[in-house]
Amino acid sequence: AAGVIQSPRHLIKEKRETATLKCYPIPRHDTVYWYQQGPGQDPQFLISFYEKMQSDKGSIPDRFSAQQFSDYHSELNMSSLELGDSALYFCASSSDRGHEQYFGPGTRLTVT
Amino acid sequence: DAKTTQPNSMESNEEEPVHLPCNHSTISGTDYIHWYRQLPSQGPEYVIHGLTSNVNNRMASLAIAEDRKSSTLILHRATLRDAAVYYCILRDSQAGTALIFGKGTTLSVSS
Secondary structure (H helix, E strand, O other), X not given: OOOOEEEOOEEEEOOOOOEEEEEEOOOOOOEEEEEEEOOOOOOEEEEEEEOOEXXXXXXXXXXXXXXXXXXXXXXXXXXXXXXXXXXXXXXXEEOOOOOOOEEOOOEEEEEO | OOOOEOOOEEEEEOOOOEEEEEEOOOOOOOEXXXXXXXXXXXXXXXXXXXXXXXEEOOOOEEEEOOOOOEEEEEEOOOOHHXXXXXXXXXXXXXXXXXXXXXXXXEEEEEO
């Protein structure tokens, strides 16, 4: 079965640079969620989209923005990167904001 | 979101049942109880969810107390692959869709 696809899987950036993470949800899933997991920490919800509209907002820094496109894929844009942004970024998708969220393999971002 | 309390860690032997407890004394009537797990170096994985009645699926069973202030995730026969961090999460069906992860239980399985 098709799963959530995230790209890139690994990304190394320098401080103050920008990064764009991409998420391709499971086919026919209309809801996308972004989570951040720092080293040794639990996942933290950042933001979600349902039918291309922002649905929920969590602890997403103002330096970050995201959107969901007409094909339902989503991009997380991160600017003015800081060392503390180094983390695993997970994307998840679900159908109609359903109970089961399916997570991708994550993008490991390292800021140096 | 209402908070949950789980033990930091638990140990089990392979092929034995595992009962993972979760306390959620401030649960509201519209909160669903969700369980996710995260295997090492992987994204979280949905396990099961329920509202009031006990639930079973191919992965596990969820036993919910009558007053809904606690629940137990039951793995009927633990395997080495079940070693993971297990998260008990309350999700208000009316307030939104995000999963708010707390401190889960790290399950170790020995052969």
